[in-house]
Amino acid sequence: MSLKVNLSFNGGMELLFNNLKQKTVEIPASMNNSNPTTMKDLIRWIRDNLLQERPELFVSGETVRPGILVLINDADWELEGELNYEVKEADDIVFISTLHGG
Amino acid sequence: MCNIEEPILVKEQATLSTGKKCIKCKVANATILIRYSTYCKSCFQHVFVGKFRKNLEKSRVTHSGSDEKAMVALSGGPSSRCLLQLLRDYCEPLPHEISKKSIFNEVKICHVDESVAIFDDQEKEKENSTLHKVELIARKYNYEFIGLRLEEIFSPEYTSIGFYDNVIEVTFDDSKRTQAKELLSRIYTQSSLSNREKLKSLLGAISSLTSKEELLWHFKLCLLMQMAHVIILRPMKDMLSKEIGIYNRFTGLVDDIVVTPTLTSMMPAKSSIEKLTEDFIVGLEKDYPSTVSTIARTGAKLKPSNLINLEWSCAVCMMPYKEGIKNWQSRITVHMKQSPLPSQSPFASPSQKSTPMDYHNSSCQCASNGSCCAANNISDQQYNHHKQLQRPNLEISDTLCYACLVNMRDIKSIVEFPPYVAEAIVQKIQKATNATVTISPTRLKSKFFATAELYSHKSLKTDYVGIPDKISNLRPIKYYIPENESPQDIEWRLHRERVDQLNHQFWTINNKLFIDEKQEYEDQIKLKTGRKPTPAEMSIFYKDFLDKAYDRQMAYNKQWWKENIGMLVPGGKAAIRNFRIWMPKRLRTRISFFEKNASS
Numbered sequence: 001m002s003l004k005v006n007l008s009f010n011g012g013m014e015l016l017f018n019n020l021k022q023k024t025v026e027i028p029a030s031m032n033n034s035n036p037t038t039m040k041d042l043i044r045w046i047r048d049n050l051l052q053e054r055p056e057l058f059v060s061g062e063t064v065r066p067g068i069l070v071l072i073n074d075a076d077w078e079l080e081g082e083l084n085y086e087v088k089e090a091d092d093i094v095f096i097s098t099l100h101g102g
Numbered sequence: 103m104c105n106i107e108e109p110i111l112v113k114e115q116a117t118l119s120t121g122k123k124c125i126k127c128k129v130a131n132a133t134i135l136i137r138y139s140t141y142c143k144s145c146f147q148h149v150f151v152g153k154f155r156k157n158l159e160k161s162r163v164t165h166s167g168s169d170e171k172a173m174v175a176l177s178g179g180p181s182s183r184c185l186l187q188l189l190r191d192y193c194e195p196l197p198h199e200i201s202k203k204s205i206f207n208e209v210k211i212c213h214v215d216e217s218v219a220i221f222d223d224q225e226k227e228k229e230n231s232t233l234h235k236v237e238l239i240a241r242k243y244n245y246e247f248i249g250l251r252l253e254e255i256f257s258p259e260y261t262s263i264g265f266y267d268n269v270i271e272v273t274f275d276d277s278k279r280t281q282a283k284e285l286l287s288r289i290y291t292q293s294s295l296s297n298r299e300k301l302k303s304l305l306g307a308i309s310s311l312t313s314k315e316e317l318l319w320h321f322k323l324c325l326l327m328q329m330a331h332v333i334i335l336r337p338m339k340d341m342l343s344k345e346i347g348i349y350n351r352f353t354g355l356v357d358d359i360v361v362t363p364t365l366t367s368m369m370p371a372k373s374s375i376e377k378l379t380e381d382f383i384v385g386l387e388k389d390y391p392s393t394v395s396t397i398a399r400t401g402a403k404l405k406p407s408n409l410i411n412l413e414w415s416c417a418v419c420m421m422p423y424k425e426g427i428k429n430w431q432s433r434i435t436v437h438m439k440q441s442p443l444p445s446q447s448p449f450a451s452p453s454q455k456s457t458p459m460d461y462h463n464s465s466c467q468c469a470s471n472g473s474c475c476a477a478n479n480i481s482d483q484q485y486n487h488h489k490q491l492q493r494p495n496l497e498i499s500d501t502l503c504y505a506c507l508v509n510m511r512d513i514k515s516i517v518e519f520p521p522y523v524a525e526a527i528v529q530k531i532q533k534a535t536n537a538t539v540t541i542s543p544t545r546l547k548s549k550f551f552a553t554a555e556l557y558s559h560k561s562l563k564t565d566y567v568g569i570p571d572k573i574s575n576l577r578p579i580k581y582y583i584p585e586n587e588s589p590q591d592i593e594w595r596l597h598r599e600r601v602d603q604l605n606h607q608f609w610t611i612n613n614k615l616f617i618d619e620k621q622e623y624e625d626q627i628k629l630k631t632g633r634k635p636t637p638a639e640m641s642i643f644y645k646d647f648l649d650k651a652y653d654r655q656m657a658y659n660k661q662w663w664k665e666n667i668g669m670l671v672p673g674g675k676a677a678i679r680n681f682r683i684w685m686p687k688r689l690r691t692r693i694s695f696f697e698k699n700a701s702s
Binding site for chain 1: 122132133134135140143177179180181343344346347348350351352356357359361362364368370380381384385387388
């Protein structure tokens with residue numbers, strides 16, 4: 001089983017991904033034992049599969065670094081359960097850097 | 103009891119908000135969490151825009167006046183990009199919106215491209231230049247765009263009088279003899295390096311990123327302030343970066359952002375104080391979102407202390423500062439005993455009795471390399487003024503604020519600071535010496551600050567010939583005055599000076615006209631054909647120019663011939679007088695016979 005999600009990187013985030021601004025990716029529906037894939041898994045998956053350089057500029061511990069906004073289907077991920085949000089088919093997940101100069 | 107080990111749970115509230123309604127409309131499901139308050143998408147946008155307008159109007163009331171102009175300092179980043187859009191929406195409300203009086207009758211956009219300071223080679227600079235990208239954004243708005251490059255800070259325009267072309271040379275003396283580092287400086291005419299090279303060498307000589315960043319920031323602010331003598335409003339200061347990011351996403355602005363690389367882009371937080379501060383604030387915003395705007399608000403409430411003389415501002419950062427920093431610094435820091443610097447140093451040392459702008463030393467340096475003899479004539483008034491400047495009373499460390507002085511410590515070699523800094527220092531010295539002389543173009547153009555000593559007649563041992571003038575292409579000549587100059591000699595010298603002046607004036611005017619008209623002609627051709635004029639087309643211009651200038655040129659030629667012939671006789675006499683001095687004593691009487699004949 002796999003899920004298709006649309007990822008976007010904006011506001012300078014794209015520099016960490018070799019100027020990749022938008023990509024539809026296929027991720028396993030379950031990464032951690034048999035539990036459904038959560039944002040926590042997705043962030044780890046992005047770090048391992050998409051990130052080109054400098055993981056410390058994207059992640060901090062298990063979550064994203066402060067200064068990076070995450071929107072899930074145009075809604076603040078802080079209202080969607082953050083790391084515990086279970087990723088669904090065709091979700092639009094946006095990462096926006098709010099830092100000046102990257 | 104509170105335990106310091108106990109973890110602080112700040113996320114508690116956030117996770118509990120899941121499934122809440124918008125606090126504004128109370129109908130829609132909340133999708134955005136700002137400072138523990140939940141909003142739906144449309145209410146968020148409404149509140150955000152409202153907050154901006156309220157802030158703008160509030161700051162306007164305090165510095166009011168009608169028919170105001172605004173300039174948006176647009177870096178292209180998320181905040182300024184958002185600001186531009188919000189300001190446009192505010193100034194040009196949609197038909198269905200409640201019509202408010204537009205408070206700005208003119209909006210300009212200004213961008214400072216910093217790529218020169220960030221990248222090492224020219225290729226990368228071009229590739230990462232932000233100027234054109236930002237201009238593309240600006241074109242979408244109907245506002246005038248001013249694009250600047252950071253290196254332009256070295257051009258004479260960015261000074262308060264608009265054409266000051268001296269720079270200040272600054273270095274820290276690292277010599278082991280003194281043990282303590284000594285800040286040295288002198289005002290000097292600009293070197294022939296391009297502005298870009300100057301900025302690069304200045305930044306290259308600064309060892310710490312923090313000092314570099316600060317200096318860049320001051321330069322940027324100086325450029326912006328020169329473009330718009332303004333009061334700075336920060337209507338976005340209460341906005342969280344999260345709000346801006348989300349707003350930009352909802353309005354599509356997020357795809358229209360220029361990522362401006364900085365000195366510390368992609369670097370760890372500890373690389374500079376600014377980066378570390380940013381890191382701290384960003385972390386704070388995440389955990390305690392309300393605290394961030396408190397910082398900005400508290401900062402805005404700070405007022406300069408009564409001890410600060412507001413008329414005096416730091417020569418580099420232009421902020422008011424407390425005088426007598428050196429005294430204060432010496433009280434709080436450990437001092438090394440300093441031995442005098444070696445006398446061959448081209449720089450005067452503040453520890454010596456002279457001022458850092460020790461003209462005597464500077465002029466020695468000038469005489470040895472012969473590179474700055476381009477000064478125009480210096481009138482007595484100017485010379486007196488220069489003498490006033492010579493009094494030891496102000497050191498460079500007195501013209502800088504403590505922060506800028508500390509930054510100067512990171513300078514590792516001799517560097518040139520832009521003209522605006524030199525200008526500020528000179529102005530301060532004038533104030534300190536109570537010199538009532540106003541700065542006029544000729545005085546500044548004469549570059550006499552470094553060379554006045556050289557030109558005080560008494561110090562000349564022979565005639566001095568300078569480098570060609572930039573416009574007239576004539577070499578200035580300063581004539582040697584012998585100790586017992588006879589009346590005939592004085593007359594002869596004054597005559598030559600008058601003729602030199604005549605030549606200089608004519609060629610300055612003529613060459614200026616030529617340069618201007620040539621430029622105009624080239625522009626016309628370019629406008630018509632879209633290319634540079636061919637040599638054939640240029641020859642039309644040359645002929646035209648010469649035809650037009652015929653009368654002027656003929657009048658000058660006649661005058662010049664007349665003067666030339668008129669100078670033959672006094673010139674011959676002078677030659678004989680000089681010859682006589684060199685002759686052995688016993689022959690002098692005989693020579694006087696020829697002299698008599700020549701003068702009859």
